[in-house]
Amino acid sequence: MPLSGVDIHFECTRCGNCCRNSRLALTIAEAETWLDDGHDVQVLCEATPWLTDPAHADAIAQHRLRRSFSAASGELPLRIVVILAANLVGACPNLGPDDLCRIHARRPLVCRIYPAEINPFVALVPGNKGCPAEAWKSDLPILQRAGRIVDARLATTSAGHARPTPQTSAPSGGCARSSKSEMRQSPTKAFAHTASVASRCCAN
Numbered sequence: 001m002p003l004s005g006v007d008i009h010f011e012c013t014r015c016g017n018c019c020r021n022s023r024l025a026l027t028i029a030e031a032e033t034w035l036d037d038g039h040d041v042q043v044l045c046e047a048t049p050w051l052t053d054p055a056h057a058d059a060i061a062q063h064r065l066r067r068s069f070s071a072a073s074g075e076l077p078l079r080i081v082v083i084l085a086a087n088l089v090g091a092c093p094n095l096g097p098d099d100l101c102r103i104h105a106r107r108p109l110v111c112r113i114y115p116a117e118i119n120p121f122v123a124l125v126p127g128n129k130g131c132p133a134e135a136w137k138s139d140l141p142i143l144q145r146a147g148r149i150v151d152a153r154l155a156t157t158s159a160g161h162a163r164p165t166p167q168t169s170a171p172s173g174g175c176a177r178s179s180k181s182e183m184r185q186s187p188t189k190a191f192a193h194t195a196s197v198a199s200r201c202c203a204n
């Protein structure tokens with residue numbers, strides 16, 4: 001059920017669920033760094049038949065148009081979306097034994113914004129996230145109001161990731177598990193869950 005009209009409260013419990021069994025969408029620069037660190041990067045491609053360009057008012061289709069390139073399968077025109085991703089089977093290689101991120105200062109943008117969505121057309125649904133129930137209690141700080149992320153810097157970072165734009169400064173929101181000195185009490189990675197794998201990679 002869309003929750004665009006409902007306040008969503010959130011505070012990270014530092015459970016570490018979002019750093020396990022996920023797929024992290026990476027910018028090109030992040031993918032290069034991920035490879036430099038000795039980890040694998042997946043290249044995911046999604047083809048969509050594209051007979052005509054969408055109307056300007058079709059924001060979802062315009063979004064897909066912006067982040068894709070044209071191709072053809074025989075006579076059939078296509079748009080291709082390419083996603084670079086780190087596939088986490090088990091714990092992220094950057095997750096320390098204390099469940100804290102060992103690359104906090106340079107962690108991927110998608111890690112910074114979780115549980116916010118990177119696709120502006122995908123509604124944030126707490127039940128689709130790896131965060132435990134106690135992270136969404138109504139007496140916690142507001143993460144989203146009227147369908148919009150409250151923290152302006154988090155929203156900007158999220159939008160920036162949807163159109164992979166390298167950023168270097170961390171928003172005030174984002175997953176609170178970090179180095180001990182940077183643990184925050186305010187909110188704040190993307191995607192739909194598959195059967196048992198919480199994917200943070202969205203081709204929409």
Ligand code: SF4
Pocket residue numbers: 018019020024092093094095096100101102103104107108111175
């Ligand atoms: S926050 Fe750090 S440990 Fe967690 S998934 Fe991102 S890079 Fe890995």
Ligand code: SF4
Pocket residue numbers: 011012013014015016017018019114115130131132135175176177188189
């Ligand atoms: S962002 Fe959610 S899943 Fe990740 S550590 Fe915090 S509460 Fe757990």
